[in-house]
Structure formats: C-alpha cells, structure tokens
Amino acid sequence: MNDLEVEVIKNEKIIKDFFIIEFSLSKPIGAFEPGQFVMIKIPDKSVFLRRPFTIYDVNGNSLFIMYKIKGAGTRLLSKAFKGVKTQILGPLGKGFNLNIPDSCKPVVIAGGIGIAGVHLLIKKLKNIPDIFYGCADEMELRLIDDIKSKTFYTATMDGSYGFKGDVITLFEKHFKNYKKPIHVFACGPLAMYKSFKEKIPPSIHCEVLLEERMACGLGLCFSCVTKTADEKEPYKRVCKEGPVFDIWQILL
Numbered sequence: 269m270n271d272l273e274v275e276v277i278k279n280e281k282i283i284k285d286f287f288i289i290e291f292s293l294s295k296p297i298g299a300f301e302p303g304q305f306v307m308i309k310i311p312d313k314s315v316f317l318r319r320p321f322t323i324y325d326v327n328g329n330s331l332f333i334m335y336k337i338k339g340a341g342t343r344l345l346s347k348a349f350k351g352v353k354t355q356i357l358g359p360l361g362k363g364f365n366l367n368i369p370d371s372c373k374p375v376v377i378a379g380g381i382g383i384a385g386v387h388l389l390i391k392k393l394k395n396i397p398d399i400f401y402g403c404a405d406e407m408e409l410r411l412i413d414d415i416k417s418k419t420f421y422t423a424t425m426d427g428s429y430g431f432k433g434d435v436i437t438l439f440e441k442h443f444k445n446y447k448k449p450i451h452v453f454a455c456g457p458l459a460m461y462k463s464f465k466e467k468i469p470p471s472i473h474c475e476v477l478l479e480e481r482m483a484c485g486l487g488l489c490f491s492c493v494t495k496t497a498d499e500k501e502p503y504k505r506v507c508k509e510g511p512v513f514d515i516w517q518i519l520l
Contacts, residue, residue: 312344362512375398440468
C-alpha cells in the first residue's frame with residue numbers, strides 16, 4: 269500500500285456521465301490484484317473524505333480509473349483538468365482469485381459501470397473468458413470498446429442491441445450449455461447479484477465485487493460492512509475482507 273502523489277494526464281468523457289481518468293504516478297503503485305481499489309483525494313477543498321475507485325488499468329507509471337458521475341465527489345472529479353495534482357492511497361482490499369483450475373471455464377458478468385471492476389481481470393486471466401455484459405442501451409456499449417473476447421454476449425434493457433432484458437436473464441439462457449465447470453466473476457449493482465442468486469444454482473462458483481460507501485478504506489471505521497453467512501463473524505468489511513466475496517456467502 270502506498271500514498272502516492274499523482275497528476276492528472278487526461279480526464280475524458282466517454283459517453284453521458286461516464287469518464288476515464290489517467291493519472292501519472294510519482295512512483296510505481298506496486299503489486300496489485302484485479303478487483304483491488306484505490307482511495308482518491310478529490311482535488312477540491314470542499315470534499316474531505318477520499319473516494320474509492322476500482323483499478324481499471326495500469327500501464328507503467330500511468331493509472332487509469334473508469335467512473336460514473338453519481339454524486340458530488342465524482343462530479344468534482346470529472347472537472348479535474350490536465351496538470352491537477354492530488355493523492356491516491358492503494359492498492360487496497362482483496363481482489364479476484366486468478367488461480368482457477370484449467371478445467372474451469374472463466375466467465376465474466378458485468379452490468380453498466382461494473383465493467384470497470386472486471387476490465388483488468390479480463391486482461392489478467394490465463395484463459396480467455398466468456399463475457400456477458402448488460403447495460404441500459406446501445407450507447408453504453410462504448411464502455412467495452414477495448415475489450416476483446418472470442419465469446420461476447422450483450423444485453424440492453426431497451427433492446428437497442430443484443431438481448432432485450434437484464435444480463436443475468438441472458439446468462440441463465442446460456443449457462444446450462446457449458447459442458448465443463450465454470451468459474452464466474454461478476455461486478456454490477458446489488459440487484460444483479462440478487463437476480464443471480466435467485467436464478468442460478470449454488471453449485472456455480474461465483475466471485476462478486478461489492479461497492480460500498482467508504483470513509484477510510486483501511487478497515488478502521490467499519491462504515492462499509494456487509495452481512496455474510498459466517499456465523500462467527502457475520503459482518504465483513506468491504507474494504508478489508510473484500511471488496512471481492514463469494515456470492516453465496518453474502519446476504520443480500
């Protein structure tokens with residue numbers, strides 16, 4: 269974990285309220301896992317607490333974050349121009365497990381801005397995954413322009429491209445066709461995870477990345493706990509024991 273000074277290289281709008289920001293790091297961020305996150309100091313004096321963002325990509329001394337404007341913090345971040353300096357703390361948390369058996373087929377499911385949480389995972393997986401991506405409309409497919417896969421399934425809620433409906437319903441139509449075990453990695457809204465647990469049998473192994481409001485990112489304040497099936501320690505800190513969890517262990 270490092271607390272690094274960073275400088276904005278570019279901060280580009282992709283579509284609507286979706287942006288990708290590139291930071292130049294003062295030194296290498298160090299070893300990290302896909303799914304881990306950083307706490308970014310919003311470069312505005314009106315914001316005291318840092319904000320958590322999943323690492324989208326790293327290239328040399330450049331760190332990339334894809335984000336969506338959801339509140340005051342991300343709105344201010346979207347206005348950070350080239351040359352602005354700030355601080356980043358990370359990498360933090362527990363990421364995805366890359367050591368899955370070769371006998372398992374990796375499958376990635378993402379919803380909307382959730383693609384930011386699995387982008388690096390897709391690049392790091394030893395075997396090329398099948399990808400299921402769901403979003404609001406065809407325009408949001410711009411978020412996956414740089415993702416390459418031999419098998420890509422898309423769903424849009426308005427039916428403007430691919431399957432009309434949600435991505436879990438789309439996945440449900442396909443998962444029974446797999447002839448060997450699959451290992452699912454997912455990132456999206458809680459509603460997506462709830463739907464998965466309702467429609468998919470618990471024999472399907474699935475890791476999910478949770479998003480929660482955080483104050484410290486270090487596990488000290490317990491502001492980001494989630495309830496789990498662990499009887500001894502039912503409440504887990506998303507920033508410390510997560511943000512990646514076994515979907516069957518979290519209570520939604």
